[in-house]
Amino acid sequence: MSIQVALAGNPNSGKTTLFNALTGANQFVGNWPGVTVEKKEGKYKGDKEIKITDLPGIYSLSPYTLEEVVSREYLLNEKVDVILNIVDGSNLERNLYLTTQLLELGIPVVVAINMLDVIEKRGDKVNYVQLSKELGCPVMPISALKNKGIDEVMAKVKESAHRSFEAKNIYDKEINSVLDQLSHLLPRSIDQHITLFYSIKLFERDDKIISSLNTKVEDESLIQAIEKKMDDDSESIITDARYSYITKIIKDCYVKANRESLTTS
Numbered sequence: 001m002s003i004q005v006a007l008a009g010n011p012n013s014g015k016t017t018l019f020n021a022l023t024g025a026n027q028f029v030g031n032w033p034g035v036t037v038e039k040k041e042g043k044y045k046g047d048k049e050i051k052i053t054d055l056p057g058i059y060s061l062s063p064y065t066l067e068e069v070v071s072r073e074y075l076l077n078e079k080v081d082v083i084l085n086i087v088d089g090s091n092l093e094r095n096l097y098l099t100t101q102l103l104e105l106g107i108p109v110v111v112a113i114n115m116l117d118v119i120e121k122r123g124d125k126v127n128y129v130q131l132s133k134e135l136g137c138p139v140m141p142i143s144a145l146k147n148k149g150i151d152e153v154m155a156k157v158k159e160s161a162h163r164s165f166e167a168k169n170i171y172d173k174e175i176n177s178v179l180d181q182l183s184h185l186l187p188r189s190i191d192q193h194i195t196l197f198y199s200i201k202l203f204e205r206d207d208k209i210i211s212s213l214n215t216k217v218e219d220e221s222l223i224q225a226i227e228k229k230m231d232d233d234s235e236s237i238i239t240d241a242r243y244s245y246i247t248k249i250i251k252d253c254y255v256k257a258n259r260e261s262l263t264t265s
């Protein structure tokens with residue numbers, strides 16, 4: 001049975017290096033429909049049943065850049081069995097921002113923490129088991145450049161395909177209460193596994209997604225009430241919640257080698 005993998009990650013996370021290591025000469029380069037953003041597809045060298053689409057490098061699934069729009073439309077509208085999220089492990093905090101969003105799509109995610117050689121050279125320690133527990137998905141260390149850990153990560157991709165995957169909800173009770181009420185405005189055609197993502201987009205007033213859904217938030221009072229209470233706009237409320245979650249994860253799972261010398265000097 002064939003497996004469709006979407007390779008997603010921040011610019012400079014090593015995505016191109018990984019895509020080349022995975023596919024070798026089995027690559028097809030074109031453009032995303034209607035835009036001049038390069039689209040690369042290929043088959044995994046170790047198993048030709050695994051097809052990989054390289055998404056443009058992005059920091060977020062918001063609607064502000066062409067790359068973000070192309071990536072999220074692909075993830076929402078095409079049949080993707082697994083998202084392979086490459087993360088620059090030497091820049092974990094910034095890279096996990098995209099990860100939190102990918103985990104909201106209800107599509108199985110496998111996280112590959114890249115730059116293992118850099119992490120090891122620095123003497124930093126990542127607790128991959130704990131990170132996997134906290135994110136609720138497999139997390140594997142790799143070095144795309146040194147070709148390390150790649151077969152292991154692809155074994156996890158294969159294992160995760162065609163399994164159900166529950167969207168990771170990191171929001172507090174108050175935000176969730178609003179998201180839950182907004183979810184009732186979603187068209188019935190929206191599958192249960194992806195309601196969290198779409199409810200967040202209604203909350204954030206994401207025009208592109210709202211018009212694609214053919215729906216409207218007629219009564220904004222519940223969004224406005226939480227904005228007033230938190231003294232922030234809805235989009236920033238979501239961003240802050242994601243960063244608070246990431247800060248907690250980093251504290252639990254990442255130890256910098258020079259932390260002690262920094263605090264004692």
Ligand code: BGO
Nearest residue numbers: 010011012013014015016017114115116117143144145146
């Ligand atoms: C340059 N380890 C290390 N150390 N570097 C890696 C690894 C890894 O596991 N994986 C990738 N890189 P892209 P995007 C470069 O190009 O794949 C490096 O944007 C340089 N170039 O080699 O392009 C990779 O597709 C000159 O580095 O990322 C590349 O996601 C000096 O990370 C960079 C130093 O990888 C980005 C590095 C002329």
